[in-house]
Each structure stands twice: as structure tokens, then as C-alpha cells.
Amino acid sequence: MVKAMTVQVNWAGNLTYRATAVHRPGSVEELRELVARSPRIRALGTRHSFNELGDSPAELVELGGLPPVIEVDSAAATARIGGGLRYADVGRHLDERGFALRNLGSLPHISVAGACATGTHGSGVGNANLSASVAAVELITAEGDLVTLKRGDDGFDGAVVGLGALGVVVSQTLDLVPSFQVRQRVYEGLPLESLFPKFQEIVSGAYSVSLFTDWRGPAINQVWVKRRDGEPAVEIPAEPADGPRHPVPGMAPDSCTEQGDVPGPWYERLPHFRPDRIPSAGDELQSEYMIDASDAVAALAALAAIREHIAPVLLICEIRTIAADRLWLSPCHERDSVALHFTWISDTPAVLPAVAKIEEALAPFAPRPHWAKIFLTPPDDLRPRYTRLPDFLALARDLDPSGKFRNPFTEKYLFA
Ligand SMILES: Cc1cc2nc3c(=O)[nH]c(=O)nc-3n(C[C@H](O)[C@H](O)[C@H](O)COP(=O)(O)OP(=O)(O)OC[C@H]3O[C@@H](n4cnc5c(N)ncnc54)[C@H](O)[C@@H]3O)c2cc1C
Known part of the structure; x- marks a missing residue:
């Protein structure tokens, strides 16, 4: 068993883990023994979360040393x-x-x-x-x-x-x-006044559609359309890009998956970024809010009204759709959702006022923040948005009576 680490940071570098040790067991048996004897421990993934959810006041364990099943x-x-x-x-x-x-x-x-x-x-x-x-x-x-x-x-x-x-x-x-093949095409320049009356039609026009805006104007900068090969091409009231694009204005597109309507396997088209490159902007923070899909246009109008507070600290905003599910703590629990995502500059004090403004603007839509990104929503506002939270807490008490897997984040938002 490898036990390493004094200080480590998350992917974005905005969180220095407080955990005293990170273990790296080589087998499931070793992992079971470790968990059984540790008074307080949590699993650590690839450290892509932006808040304290992934931290532990005691020990962490990562699973990269287990046999790759x-x-x-x-x-x-x-x-x-x-x-x-x-x-x-x-x-x-x-x-x-x-x-x-x-x-x-x-x-x-x-x-x-x-x-x-x-x-x-x-x-x-x-x-x-x-x-x-x-x-x-x-x-x-x-x-x-x-x-x-x-x-x-x-x-x-x-x-x-x-x-x-x-x-x-x-x-x-x-x-x-x-298995399926996907074609990805980027369109540019979609004014909000053209998007709003056709929002549902545009986001439903292909297997996966993402809208990107920097909120510097009342427009969507780019529409990324990923359609299954054979699916008819969707009409987008914007211009097809004349070459590959990165969603963040001014960034070179070489870290992005292939565009230009070239067919390719699902795993090389559905992600925006290639596995062998640094994804996204690299030096960034993120926030994201899931709202009821039927509120999408009203919520986007509310964001457009405060765009002068968002744009100065924003690298890019992405708007996506997600179908409802049954999972108790899923931000899309029993709600077809639209996700409003913000990739920020890497400056927490400068970004937080914009996050607060966004939460104020979106409050009428009872947004559920992405658990792993930066948000300010008070726990008392957040908890009622998860109607099955009491069931989750009962399950947690059953599986983890001593609170071995809790940390300050889960204490604050779930258990308090
Ligand atoms: C550049 C970038 C792009 C992103 N894009 C998207 C996106 O497109 N869509 C989106 O929704 N999110 C996105 N995210 C957020 C990301 O998906 C989440 O932060 C996700 O949780 C990261 O997984 P991780 O393995 O890094 O988890 P970590 O940050 O290491 O941990 C997150 C949580 O998962 C738990 N966990 C990890 N492994 C285990 C395990 N084996 N058993 C039990 N619990 C475990 C941890 O305890 C912790 O609570 C993005 C993040 C970055 C940095």
C-alpha cells in the first residue's frame, strides 16, 4: 500500500487538500482493510472538483492502484x-x-x-x-x-x-x-432574440447540443451540434464555423475533439476535449446551476440582464440540456433540466460577487448547483430542493453509522 502526500491541490489549483494522507491500495482486499481500520476516510477521484466536497479532514484514498477492471x-x-x-x-x-x-x-x-x-x-x-x-x-x-x-x-x-x-x-x-458514430459541427453568432423563440427546437435538434456565450453581447457565440451519424442535419439560424473552434474566445482549438461534421466514434466526439490534452482553459474555476428545462428562456433572460456583472470574470458560459432521472441527490432529480455553466477566470475573490449575482438572478427558478463546482447557496435553501434528502440521510446512517465518510462539506449541506 502506498501512503503518500502531505500537500496536494485539486485540478484547478484552487483547493489545497487538508487531508493528512492519501492512500493508494493495490487491491480491493487492502482497500477493505484500510476502510475498516480508518476512523475517517473518503474516496478521492481524479480531483476535478472545485470545492471542498472532495476533501477530508483526515484520510483520503485513491483507487488508481487497483486492478483496472x-x-x-x-x-x-x-x-x-x-x-x-x-x-x-x-x-x-x-x-x-x-x-x-x-x-x-x-x-x-x-x-x-x-x-x-x-x-x-x-x-x-x-x-x-x-x-x-x-x-x-x-x-x-x-x-x-x-x-x-x-x-x-x-x-x-x-x-x-x-x-x-x-x-x-x-x-x-x-x-x-x-456503438455509434457522431458528427460534430460548430455554428457561430446566434442572437438571443433568434434563440429564445426557437430554444426548444434548437436544443432538441440533435443528439447533443451545447450553446456557448461570453455574455459580452446579447448573443450565443457558438452552437456545438453533435448528431448521430445518419440523424438529419439540424437547421441552426447561425453560420457554420469555417474551421475548428475552442469554446473560449481566443484559445487554440487543438485540445478540442474533431469538428467539421467529420464522423467519428462516440468517445471521440461527445466530449469537447481530447484525452491527451489539457482540457478547457486549464487555469479556471467553474460554477453550474440546473433549472427546470421549461424555465430556460426566462433564466437566460435573467442572466442577460446582469451580463455586465458576469462578463468581466467569465471565460465562457455553456448551456446544456439533461433529461430527468430518479437519483435522489441528482441535480436533475425528476426534472428535465437545463444546465447553466460558467467557466471563470482563476481568481476566487473576483469571481464570487458574480456567483452571488447569478444566484440572486436565478433564485426564482430554484436552481440546484452542481455539487462539485463553486456555489454560495445557503444549505437551508439548498436542502428543500432535494425532496429525497431525508431518505438519503437514513441510507447514510444505515451504511455509515459513525460518520466515517463525512467531511465538513457534507456535514454542512446534507447532515446539519
Ligand atoms: C475541466 C473540467 C471539466 C468538467 N466538465 C464537466 C462536465 O462536462 N459536466 C459536469 O457535470 N461536470 C464537469 N466537471 C466536474 C466534474 O465532472 C466533477 O467535479 C467530478 O466529480 C469529477 O470527478 P473526480 O473523479 O475528479 O472526483 P473528485 O473531485 O476527486 O471527487 C468528487 C467526489 O466524488 C467522490 N468520489 C470520487 N471517487 C469515488 C469513489 N471511488 N467512491 C465514492 N466516491 C467517490 C469523492 O468522494 C467526492 O465526493 C468538470 C470539471 C473540470 C475540472
């Missing part, structure tokens, strides 16, 4: 994926066996377990978040027991978006679909 069950159309693997580790493997994951987030560098633990999502009106593809979760609970919860079992809908608070996920079984 990818077990495809072709008859059931599922794959059991080890807790240490990233989406980048599994895409090609599944594709070679004729399968795909239904959707992916903007970058493949994140761990599957960490993404599903926080309700990470991609885009598409017919696509639920990545956690919704989990058919079974195998986790180590407080006493070191290995527990499997399958879809339909009591507590399963609470265990998938578990925020690390229920135990350490050693594997997840994911639903697969037949």
Missing part, C-alpha cells in the same frame, strides 16, 4: 468498470466490443466513479446525466464490507449520486448501447 457483459449490454478508471480508459475498449456509453461529459479525464458520485452530465434533451447509466454500484461501507446495490434495490437510487458519503465505490456496472 472492465468486464463487458454483451448479453446484458452492461460493463463493470473499476473505481480507479477514467472515461478515457474505457471508451475505446467498449467501442471495440461494439458498445458505447449513452453520453459523456465535456472531458474524458475524470474518473467514472467521481463523475457519477456528483451527477456529472453531458448534453442532450434525451440524455440523462452519466450517473443515470449506473445499473449497479459495488461499494465498501464503514466496516469494510463489500455491498452491491442494483437498480431496483432499496437505497439504490440514493447510492449512485452518493457524494462519497456512503462509502468507497470499487466498481460500477454501466448500461451500454450499441
Whole structure:
């Protein structure tokens, strides 16, 4: 067992972990023993979260040293994926066996377990978040027991978006679909006045659609359309880009997945960024809010009205759609959602006033913030937005009676 680390930071560099140690077990048995004997421990993924959710006041354990399990069950159309693997580790493997994951987030560098633990999502009106593809979760609970919860079992809908608070996920079984090809095309310059009357039509026009704006004007800078090969081309009232584009104005597009309507496998088109490059801007912070899809135009109008507060500290804003799911702590729980995402400059004091302004503007829409990004919503406002939170707390008390997997973030937002 490797035990390392005094000081480490998250991907964005805005969080220095307070944890006293990060363990890296080499087997599930070692991991079980570690969890059983540790008084306080949490799982750490690939450290892509922007807030204290991923930290621990005591110990952390990362799963990158576990054997890399990818077990495809072709008859059931599922794959059991080890807790240490990233989406980048599994895409090609599944594709070679004729399968795909239904959707992916903007970058493949994140761990599957960490993404599903926080309700990470991609885009598409017919696509639920990545956690919704989990058919079974195998986790180590407080006493070191290995527990499997399958879809339909009591507590399963609470265990998938578990925020690390229920135990350490050693594997997840994911639903697969037949492999597919995707064509990606970027359009530029869509005024809000053209978008608003056709919002639903535009976001429903292809398998996955993302809108990007820097809020420097009342317009969408870019529309990223990812359509399944064979799906008809959607009419976008904007100009097709004359070359590859990065969503952040002025950044070179070489870290982005191939555009220009060239067909390619799902795992090389659904993410915006390539696995072998630094994704996004690299030096950045992020916030994101999920609202009811039917409020999208009203919410965008509310943001447009405060854009002079947003634009100076913004690198780019992305608008995506996500289908509802049944998972208790999913930000899309029982609500078809529109996600309003903000990639900020890397300057927390400058960014927080803009975050506060956005939360004020979006308050009428009862937004659910992305669990892993920066938000200011008071816990008392947040908790009622999760109607199954009491069930989640009961599940947590059952699986983790001593609070071994809690940290200040989960104490504040969930348990207090
Ligand atoms: C550049 C960038 C782009 C992003 N793009 C998107 C996007 O497109 N869509 C989106 O929704 N989000 C996006 N995110 C956010 C990201 O998906 C989440 O922060 C996600 O949780 C990161 O996973 P991780 O493995 O890095 O988790 P970490 O940050 O390491 O941990 C996050 C949480 O997951 C828990 N966890 C991790 N592994 C396990 C495990 N094995 N068992 C139990 N709990 C575990 C941790 O305890 C913690 O609570 C992006 C982040 C970055 C930095």
C-alpha cells in the first residue's frame, strides 16, 4: 500500500487538500482493510472538483492502484468498470466490443466513479446525466464490507449520486448501447432574440447540443451540434464555423475533439476535449446551476440582464440540456433540466460577487448547483430542493453509522 502526500491541490489549483494522507491500495482486499481500520476516510477521484466536497479532514484514498477492471457483459449490454478508471480508459475498449456509453461529459479525464458520485452530465434533451447509466454500484461501507446495490434495490437510487458519503465505490456496472458514430459541427453568432423563440427546437435538434456565450453581447457565440451519424442535419439560424473552434474566445482549438461534421466514434466526439490534452482553459474555476428545462428562456433572460456583472470574470458560459432521472441527490432529480455553466477566470475573490449575482438572478427558478463546482447557496435553501434528502440521510446512517465518510462539506449541506 502506498501512503503518500502531505500537500496536494485539486485540478484547478484552487483547493489545497487538508487531508493528512492519501492512500493508494493495490487491491480491493487492502482497500477493505484500510476502510475498516480508518476512523475517517473518503474516496478521492481524479480531483476535478472545485470545492471542498472532495476533501477530508483526515484520510483520503485513491483507487488508481487497483486492478483496472472492465468486464463487458454483451448479453446484458452492461460493463463493470473499476473505481480507479477514467472515461478515457474505457471508451475505446467498449467501442471495440461494439458498445458505447449513452453520453459523456465535456472531458474524458475524470474518473467514472467521481463523475457519477456528483451527477456529472453531458448534453442532450434525451440524455440523462452519466450517473443515470449506473445499473449497479459495488461499494465498501464503514466496516469494510463489500455491498452491491442494483437498480431496483432499496437505497439504490440514493447510492449512485452518493457524494462519497456512503462509502468507497470499487466498481460500477454501466448500461451500454450499441456503438455509434457522431458528427460534430460548430455554428457561430446566434442572437438571443433568434434563440429564445426557437430554444426548444434548437436544443432538441440533435443528439447533443451545447450553446456557448461570453455574455459580452446579447448573443450565443457558438452552437456545438453533435448528431448521430445518419440523424438529419439540424437547421441552426447561425453560420457554420469555417474551421475548428475552442469554446473560449481566443484559445487554440487543438485540445478540442474533431469538428467539421467529420464522423467519428462516440468517445471521440461527445466530449469537447481530447484525452491527451489539457482540457478547457486549464487555469479556471467553474460554477453550474440546473433549472427546470421549461424555465430556460426566462433564466437566460435573467442572466442577460446582469451580463455586465458576469462578463468581466467569465471565460465562457455553456448551456446544456439533461433529461430527468430518479437519483435522489441528482441535480436533475425528476426534472428535465437545463444546465447553466460558467467557466471563470482563476481568481476566487473576483469571481464570487458574480456567483452571488447569478444566484440572486436565478433564485426564482430554484436552481440546484452542481455539487462539485463553486456555489454560495445557503444549505437551508439548498436542502428543500432535494425532496429525497431525508431518505438519503437514513441510507447514510444505515451504511455509515459513525460518520466515517463525512467531511465538513457534507456535514454542512446534507447532515446539519
Ligand atoms: C475541466 C473540467 C471539466 C468538467 N466538465 C464537466 C462536465 O462536462 N459536466 C459536469 O457535470 N461536470 C464537469 N466537471 C466536474 C466534474 O465532472 C466533477 O467535479 C467530478 O466529480 C469529477 O470527478 P473526480 O473523479 O475528479 O472526483 P473528485 O473531485 O476527486 O471527487 C468528487 C467526489 O466524488 C467522490 N468520489 C470520487 N471517487 C469515488 C469513489 N471511488 N467512491 C465514492 N466516491 C467517490 C469523492 O468522494 C467526492 O465526493 C468538470 C470539471 C473540470 C475540472
